[in-house]
Amino acid sequence: MKDVVFRVLRDQPGALEAKAEQQPLTITATNLEDLQHEAREALIHHFGPSHVAYRVRLRRPVRPRGSAAGA
Secondary structure (H helix, E strand, O other), X not given: OEEEEEEEEEEEOOEEEEEEOOOOOEEEEOOHHHHHHHHHHHXXXXXXXXXXXXXXXXXXXXXXXXXXXXX
């Protein structure tokens, strides 16, 4: 099984956007669960029946320690 990695470009409450690292795919959603679903749908449309050979990976940016609100 091959991985398709989507890098999260925008991570704001109610607005997530991610782009695949190797394929020309960009997805958007309002929450992380829906973003995962949109990634799977994008693979279905891009690869057709062979989408079953691919696994979705989401990569979110690493936030430095102490950058959370109230810290």
